[in-house]
Every structure is written in structure tokens, then in C-alpha cells.
Amino acid sequence: MIRLRAGNEWYIIPPKLALQVEFPVKAFTSPSKRSRHTNVTTSNFLAHFLNSEIAKVVVSRSHLDCIIIGATNFLSKEITEPLFATKETNGGFVTGELQDIIRVRKFTTDSAAYRSDIYYTHGKGLGEKSQEIPDVIIFDGATSFIKWQSLWHYSHLIALFDQTDSNFDAAIQVFNEENIKKGSDRVAFSNDFKPPVGMSLSIYQETRK
Amino acid sequence: MKTTSLDAANNLYICMGYNMVYKHKVSHEYFRAFHFAVSQLEHKLGDLAEDDFWKELLREVKYYRFIISAAPVPVNYGITKLRSSMKANIIKCSYSYPNYVEYLKDIVNKLSILSELNDNPLLNTIEELMVSDKPQYFALLLKESYLIPLVKDVATNLKKDNIEIVNSYQLKGSQCYNELLIVGPSYWYPNYILNSPRATKVHLIRYAWMPDKWMPQAIFVRPYIKEQLSLSRRKGVKEEFDSEQQNIAEVSEYDMSNIVLEINWKQISNRFIRHTPDDHNQELLPAKLYLLAGNFAVFLAVDEDTKVFVLDLDDEEEDEDEEDEKAHEVKHIPIFKVRSGTYLLLRTEGGGEDYILVVADKMLQPDTTSVRAKQSLWKTSLKNAVATRGLFQTCCDLIDCGSEHANEINVRNWMSSKTIRPRDDRDFRAILRFVGLSNQEHEYQEAAKRIKTAHKKAGNHIRKMLIEQVMKANLEELYSKGYMDFELPEAEGGSLTAFRIEHISPEVYQIPSLRIGRPIAAHDKHIFLA
Numbered sequence: 001m002i003r004l005r006a007g008n009e010w011y012i013i014p015p016k017l018a019l020q021v022e023f024p025v026k027a028f029t030s031p032s033k034r035s036r037h038t039n040v041t042t043s044n045f046l047a048h049f050l051n052s053e054i055a056k057v058v059v060s061r062s063h064l065d066c067i068i069i070g071a072t073n074f075l076s077k078e079i080t081e082p083l084f085a086t087k088e089t090n091g092g093f094v095t096g097e098l099q100d101i102i103r104v105r106k107f108t109t110d111s112a113a114y115r116s117d118i119y120y121t122h123g124k125g126l127g128e129k130s131q132e133i134p135d136v137i138i139f140d141g142a143t144s145f146i147k148w149q150s151l152w153h154y155s156h157l158i159a160l161f162d163q164t165d166s167n168f169d170a171a172i173q174v175f176n177e178e179n180i181k182k183g184s185d186r187v188a189f190s191n192d193f194k195p196p197v198g199m200s201l202s203i204y205q206e207t208r209k
Numbered sequence: 210m211k212t213t214s215l216d217a218a219n220n221l222y223i224c225m226g227y228n229m230v231y232k233h234k235v236s237h238e239y240f241r242a243f244h245f246a247v248s249q250l251e252h253k254l255g256d257l258a259e260d261d262f263w264k265e266l267l268r269e270v271k272y273y274r275f276i277i278s279a280a281p282v283p284v285n286y287g288i289t290k291l292r293s294s295m296k297a298n299i300i301k302c303s304y305s306y307p308n309y310v311e312y313l314k315d316i317v318n319k320l321s322i323l324s325e326l327n328d329n330p331l332l333n334t335i336e337e338l339m340v341s342d343k344p345q346y347f348a349l350l351l352k353e354s355y356l357i358p359l360v361k362d363v364a365t366n367l368k369k370d371n372i373e374i375v376n377s378y379q380l381k382g383s384q385c386y387n388e389l390l391i392v393g394p395s396y397w398y399p400n401y402i403l404n405s406p407r408a409t410k411v412h413l414i415r416y417a418w419m420p421d422k423w424m425p426q427a428i429f430v431r432p433y434i435k436e437q438l439s440l441s442r443r444k445g446v447k448e449e450f451d452s453e454q455q456n457i458a459e460v461s462e463y464d465m466s467n468i469v470l471e472i473n474w475k476q477i478s479n480r481f482i483r484h485t486p487d488d489h490n491q492e493l494l495p496a497k498l499y500l501l502a503g504n505f506a507v508f509l510a511v512d513e514d515t516k517v518f519v520l521d522l523d524d525e526e527e528d529e530d531e532e533d534e535k536a537h538e539v540k541h542i543p544i545f546k547v548r549s550g551t552y553l554l555l556r557t558e559g560g561g562e563d564y565i566l567v568v569a570d571k572m573l574q575p576d577t578t579s580v581r582a583k584q585s586l587w588k589t590s591l592k593n594a595v596a597t598r599g600l601f602q603t604c605c606d607l608i609d610c611g612s613e614h615a616n617e618i619n620v621r622n623w624m625s626s627k628t629i630r631p632r633d634d635r636d637f638r639a640i641l642r643f644v645g646l647s648n649q650e651h652e653y654q655e656a657a658k659r660i661k662t663a664h665k666k667a668g669n670h671i672r673k674m675l676i677e678q679v680m681k682a683n684l685e686e687l688y689s690k691g692y693m694d695f696e697l698p699e700a701e702g703g704s705l706t707a708f709r710i711e712h713i714s715p716e717v718y719q720i721p722s723l724r725i726g727r728p729i730a731a732h733d734k735h736i737f738l739a
Contacts (some may be wrong), residue, residue: 071524077212124526143525163405164381166525166550176430183431193433198226202429 045096048086058103059113064132066102066116067155069148070140075118080107121147142171149174175202182206217383221407224385228406232427232448233338234417237330240277240284241418243319247274248464250312262305266298268473271314275470277414279393280356281349282363283331285324292320310341332364334414339372345374346407347386350380352397352469354502354691354711370604376708378550379688380407390414395423397469404428419468474498474714477506477731482724496624496720499553500731501708502691507555507728508720514628515544518564518671519678520552520687520707539675541668549710552687554675557694557706564705568667573659583656584629590644592624603643612639626722629664630657674698675705 002013031032047055068075078098085093099107116134119126121144130151137152139145139159145166149157161171183204197200213221247270249256251367258267273291277284293318295317303310339347349367351357354376361374373386377398382390389408392397394415403411403423417422478498509517519526521540545555551641556564570577602616607615612634623631623640629671631637637654641647678695687693691709708728 048233073524074212083215121524141525163401165523166548168401178427179431195433196222196226198222198224198228200428201433202431203433204431 008104025033033094039172043096043100044084045084045086046095048088048094049096049101056116063112063115064105064134066136067129067132067134068104068116068118068138068140069123069126069144070118070138072106072118072120075140076107079104079118116160127151141165147176149178179204213383217344217385220385221383224406224409227409228411229409229447230403230406230411230413230423232421232423233332233334233412233414234448235334235414236417237284239319239326243316243323243414244274244278244416244468245416246312246316246319247271250309250316251437253309253312257306262298262301266295266313269294271468271470275468276356276359278419278468279352279397280363281329281335281392282358282360282368283327283329285326287364288320288324292317292324295320305416305735312566329364330416331392331414332366336366338388338390338412345371348380348386348389349374349613350377350389350391350398350402351375352393355504369446375689376691377402378691382407382688388412391654393422396418408700414735426717472500472712472714474716476506476720478714480729482720482730493719494627494722494725495717497717498714499547499710500712500714501553501728504731505692505728506731507553508718508725509544509547510627510720510722510725511544511717512622512625512627513545514542514622516541517544517547518554518675518705519547520554522552522684531737537680541672547710547713549712551710552707553710554695554705554707555726556638557704564671565664565667568670569660569663572661572666572670578657578660580659583653584660587640587644587646587653588624588626590646591620594644595620595624605642607636607639608640610642612636615639630660654700671697 002015002018009144019161020148023087024043041054042052049055050058062064079102080097080099082095082097084097085095087093103113103115105117107118108114119129121141126148133152133154137200139149140158145159149159159171159175161168161175167173167207179202183206193201193203235483247267251267252261257263269291273287276286278284282613299310299313299317302313313595329666335349339537343413349360351374351502355378357374367374380402384407388410389406390412391402392414395403395413404719413421413423475592477500494510495512497511498508500506509515518538519542520538521542522538523541526540526542528548570581573580576736591603594606598606600620602614604620613633614631615636619631619636622628631640634654638647638650643651643652646653674697675695678697682693682695686694687707687709690705691711694704694706696704706728
């Protein structure tokens with residue numbers, strides 16, 4: 001059990017939620033009673049992509065599911081441009097952007113609920129962020145992986161490499177060495193991964209520290 | 210910044226997943242005989258090949274051999290001059306190296322036969338591959354960028370709308386083609402060309418006597434099982450043979466694979482040293498030679514404090530001076546992070562000085578002269594002390610004056626005009642005390658601080674101007690030619706050119722400071738030959 005004080009209020013955190021406690025990015029203010037009941041709008045795209053019940057939960061509760069580390073300018077374009085659509089039953093399309101689904105903290109306005117965040121590969125204070133424990137960390141690019149992969153020990157790690165990247169060979173070497181050193185042979189993955197044709201994929205599991 | 214649309218990304222996956230590599234062996238009996246004769250001569254010469262006579266002679270022969278092997282040009286391309294030069298060398302050879310005259314005569318005979326032929330076997334194969342019932346878009350990849358204009362001049366048949374002659378850097382982007390034609394064996398090119406191809410059909414076209422054993426290989430030590438299946442099912446390699454090739458014995462007792470031209474670093478550096486005015490009072494700085502796209506070259510200082518402006522379009526490097534948390538296309542990075550393929554920004558108009566220095570001086574006005582004079586005075590006094598007492602004794606004296614980091618390397622750096630002041634206050638204080646300026650310590654500290662601030666501001670100012678220019682520019686020209694000019698506002702004085710670095714000299718030279726950072730064109734074809 002963790003007792004957490006924020007302002008004048010105390011919160012009791014049960015052990016199973018202990019790993020979800022995060023350090024606030026901004027100065028912490030406890031939500032006023034009025035703001036707790038604010039109606040949150042759900043985008044049509046998200047409601048179609050998931051379903052309206054799950055979508056409501058996603059937009060009303062913040063939780064850091066995922067951190068992406070990469071080139072923020074590229075990622076910002078990919079995430080906030082309306083490039084995607086879901087098909088409706090009547091044959092029409094509902095367009096939207098990745099931000100509707102992944103809800104990056106950096107790109108949310110005001111105090112909207114977030115589900116992920118993005119950090120710049122060459123960001124100055126990235127080392128300090130390692131106290132955050134999301135479910136997944138995505139290293140977008142070889143440099144991001146080489147620079148930061150050793151910092152997180154409690155999250156699942158996903159690394160995306162581009163073969164034309166100047167640091168590709170170095171990143172693959174690090175990945176392969178880690179795989180040989182730490183990867184367990186006895187792990188059977190229940191999920192049936194289907195990467196795009198031609199994409200090379202490797203998965204390994206290590207014992208949690 | 211380079212972004213990839215969803216459509217383009219989809220095409221990249223199709224190229225990766227449904228790709229087939231075809232290996233085409235091309236023959237030419239007389240060029241093969243010439244190639245064999247040169248390899249035989251090199252083998253027989255052994256260590257003698259390092260003698261100046263043979264080095265010069267082999268330089269010309271190897272250049273011809275490489276061009277014919279790496280570019281679809283006729284086998285008699287540039288041969289007339291080469292043959293006369295070789296004939297003249299037979300006489301010299303008979304005096305100094307009589308045992309090798311027969312080998313040289315053999316080469317000249319083969320050149321005579323080749324000079325009568327206008328065959329272009331590489332081009333013939335390329336043209337055969339381009340015959341198609343439906344419209345196809347081809348890319349022709351050549352080993353070196355400097356071959357592209359040559360091929361465009363000679364192989365007029367390749368001036369079609371459906372073929373683009375490219376270098377390997379252009380194949381990093383998201384542009385995909387129906388078929389990719391590669392001249393030369395696979396080991397001439399970076400791994401991504403075949404592992405992440407920009408076409409579903411890739412043709413490796415090479416002379417039959419140059420071995421190439423490329424096969425697709427898994428990247429990971431423990432690949433996910435489905436990837437292995439997809440690798441064997443979808444990707445493949447097929448050997449295609451030239452009909453004539455079957456009758457010719459291609460096996461040779463000599464190594465005929467290593468024909469890529471090495472860079473003649475010594476010759477390029479000598480040319481540079483001749484090109485710029487000399488001043489014996491100039492300080493010498495450790496520098497490396499950088500060979501740039503478009504046949505340019507430049508010396509850049511390689512001490513740990515040197516930083517250069519680069520165009521980092523893929524956001525691969527960290528800019529420690531950058532204060533915000535955004536990726537920018539223009540970065541100011543330490544010289545040791547610069548590598549082949551980096552786009553280096555150099556001042557090409559408006560004077561040869563370091564651009565930061567020029568802009569910083571403007572920012573220091575009206576106190577530029579007094580502030581710079583102070584910096585110059587302590588540096589000159591330190592240099593004079595080193596000249597009189599020697600470097601080692603000066604280090605000892607500085608330690609006695611309270612320096613923490615005085616050693617020969619650091620003292621050289623502190624004297625250099627490329628640095629502003631020592632990082633540690635104790636070292637700076639010790640220098641001022643040692644050169645008799647300790648009573649004005651505060652003023653000198655203040656001057657150094659102002660220069661440092663001005664340099665930082667100047668760097669940010671230049672970066673900002675360049676980013677604006679880059680945003681407006683069509684960077685396709687930069688990718689294809691390897692260099693591109695960026696005009697800065699007139700008031701800022703001059704233009705900068707982004708050059709792609711092709712090669713970096715392994716050796717460090719001691720170069721006068723005036724020769725550093727000034728790109729010079731190197732038009733000599735032999736510049737690339739060792």
C-alpha cells in the first residue's frame with residue numbers, strides 16, 4: 001500500500017497499481033469536483049476504431065501506456081495528419097488521425113486524457129524520464145535504440161530499424177548481442193505476429209529484474 | 210525533413226517483400242585478356258609495384274580498367290591517350306626493368322586491339338533488360354557519382370524518360386522503381402541496396418571474371434520463424450548468363466576482383482598545399498582531408514573543440530548547442546561525428562573565414578576590435594613563451610601558476626585561434642598570470658565570455674537562416690548531384706554550399722590554419738588513384 005499526498009489530499013494506492021504511479025510532468029493540482037464531471041468528447045474515428053464504450057474510457061482516463069522515442073518532427077507529422085479512415089457499415093469512411101487513438105500527451109490540449117507520450121531522441125533530459133514505467137517503449141530508429149535501450153528495465157521494448165539508417169549495423173549488433181546474452185529460449189509467444197511481407201522480425205523475452 | 214507518405218511506405222514494403230535479384234555475367238574476350246594481363250603484371254611485379262615508375266604507369270591503366278568495368282561505356286573509351294603513354298613507357302622500362310618489357314608490350318598489344326573496337330557489352334545488357342511490353346521505370350546505379358556525367362555523355366541511348374542514373378545515396382529515399390540495374394558486383398555497394406531494395410526486380414550486371422557470391426541473409430541471430438519462411442519463399446537470386454560467356458574460361462590464378470580505385474590522398478593533399486598562399490607564421494592545426502561530391506575536397510581541423518555545420522535531414526546526430534527539443538535540419542556538431550554521407554555546409558562565397566567568426570564579429574560591434582585584441586594578446590604571449598621556452602617547460606610553468614590541465618595537447622589547443630579560452634577557470638587564470646596579465650584578469654575573463662556568447666548567438670543565427678533556405682529548397686538536386694548552394698541574405702555576406710562527404714582521409718596532417726575550411730575543386734581524373 002502506498003500513501004500519496006498531492007496538495008492537501010491523500011490518496012491510497014493499492015499494490016497492484018503501484019507500478020502505474022507516475023511523476024507529474026507539470027505541478028500537480030488535484031482536480032476540482034466540477035472538472036471531474038466535465039463531458040469529454042470522443043472522436044468519431046476513435047469510436048469506430050474501437051467501440052464507443054471503450055473509446056469513452058480511453059478519452060476520460062489518463063494512463064501512460066506507451067512512450068515513443070524518435071525524431072519528434074517526423075512523428076508529429078505522422079501522428080497528427082488525417083491519413084487514416086475506418087469503414088462504416090453503409091460503405092462510407094470516417095477519417096481521423098493516429099493521435100485520436102494513441103493520444104500523445106505532448107499533442108493533447110489542456111488537460112485532455114492521454115495514453116502515450118513522445119520524447120526526442122536527442123532530448124536533453126531524457127535520462128530522467130526513465131522513472132516513468134509505461135507498458136511499452138518504442139524506439140523509432142537505430143540511434144534512439146542505441147542511445148536509450150539500456151535505460152528501461154520494466155517495460156516491453158519495441159525497436160524499429162530502417163536498413164538505410166547510418167547506425168543500422170551498430171543497432172543490429174547491440175540487439176543481437178542483447179538477444180544472445182539475455183534472451184530465453186524457452187519462451188513461447190501466444191500471439192501470432194504477422195509482420196508485413198519482407199520485414200525482418202526478431203522477438204525475445206528476458207527475465208524481469 | 211524527409212517524410213514518407215503511406216503510399217510510398219507501402220511501395221517500399223512491396224519492394225522488400227516481393228523482390229528478386231538477377232545476376233548477369235557479361236563477357237568481352239579482349240577486355241578480359243587486358244584485365245588478365247594487368248593482374249598478371251601486378252602479380253609479377255610484387256613489391257616493385259610500389260616504385261614510382263610502376264605506380265604512375267599502373268595508375269593510368271587501373272583508371273581505364275575501372276571505368277570500363279564500372280560504367281556502360283565503349284571498351285575503347287579514352288584509350289588513345291593511354292596507349293601512347295604506355296608505348297612511351299616501354300622504352301623507359303627496357304632501361305630500368307628489362308625483365309618486365311614483355312609484360313608491358315603484351316598490355317600495349319591488347320590496348321591496340323581494344324582501341325579498334327567500339328563494343329559496349331555492359332550497355333548491350335542494360336538495353337536488353339530494358340526491352341519490355343509495358344511501360345517500366347528503371348534506375349541505373351553506378352559505383353561512383355563522378356561516373357554519372359560520363360555515362361550521360363557517352364551512352365546517349367540511356368537518355369530516356371524511363372531511366373534515371375542514380376548514386377547509392379539516392380536509393381535511401383522512398384522513390385521506388387520497377388527495375389533496378391546495378392553495374393558491378395554487389396560488394397561495391399552498401400548492404401541496404403540489396404537488403405532494402407527500391408525495386409522488385411534487381412539486376413546485378415558485372416563482367417564474368419569478377420566474382421559475386423551475394424545471397425540474402427537473415428539480419429537477426431534469432432529471426433522470428435515466419436520471417437525465415439518468407440525469406441526463402443519470396444526473395445530469390447537467379448543467375449543469368451551471357452551466351453558467349455559459357456565458352457570462356459573465367460577462372461584466373463590472379464585476384465581480378467579488387468579493382469575499385471583507391472584515393473590518392475597524398476596527391477590531393479599536395480595539390481591543396483600548393484593551391485593556397487603560404488604564410489610560415491601561420492599556426493599548424495591537425496586536420497583531415499575530406500573528399501566531397503562534385504570533385505571537391507577540403508581540409509577540416511580535427512581537434513576536439515572543432516564543430517561544423519551539417520545538414521542532417523534524417524535527424525541522426527545530436528546538436529548539443531540546440532536549446533529546444535526539436536529536430537532541426539541544420540546542426541552544429543563535433544567534427545568526430547562527421548562521416549561519409551554527411552552533408553557538410555561550407556562557406557563558398559564571401560571570404561574563406563569561418564562563417565561563425567564573421568557573424569560573431571558583427572555581433573560584438575562596436576567592441577569587436579578591443580575584445581578580439583585582448584584574445585589575441587594572451588594567445589600571442591602564450592605562443593611566444595612556447596617558442597622561447599619550449600612546450601614542455603611552458604606546461605610546467607603553467608602548472609606552477611595554478612593550471613590544472615596543462616599538458617602539451619591542451620596548451621596547443623589554448624594557443625590555437627580556433628579556440629576561445631580554456632574550459633576551466635583555473636587554467637585561464639594560470640595563463641593570464643604566466644603571461645603577466647593577471648592584474649587585468651577580470652577584463653580578460655569578460656572579453657572571453659563575450660566572444661563565447663557571440664559565437665553561440667552567431668551559430669544559432671546562421672542555423673536559423675539556413676533552416677529557412679533549406680525549407681524553401683528542392684533537395685532532389687542535393688541528393689543527385691551531392692552538392693547544392695544556399696544563398697544567405699546579402700547583408701549576411703555570401704553563400705554556403707552543402708557538400709556530401711564521399712571519403713575521409715585516414716591520416717591526420719599538420720595544416721596551416723589558412724588552408725582549413727576552404728573547398729577546392731579537384732578536376733584531375735587521377736586524383737582517385739592510389
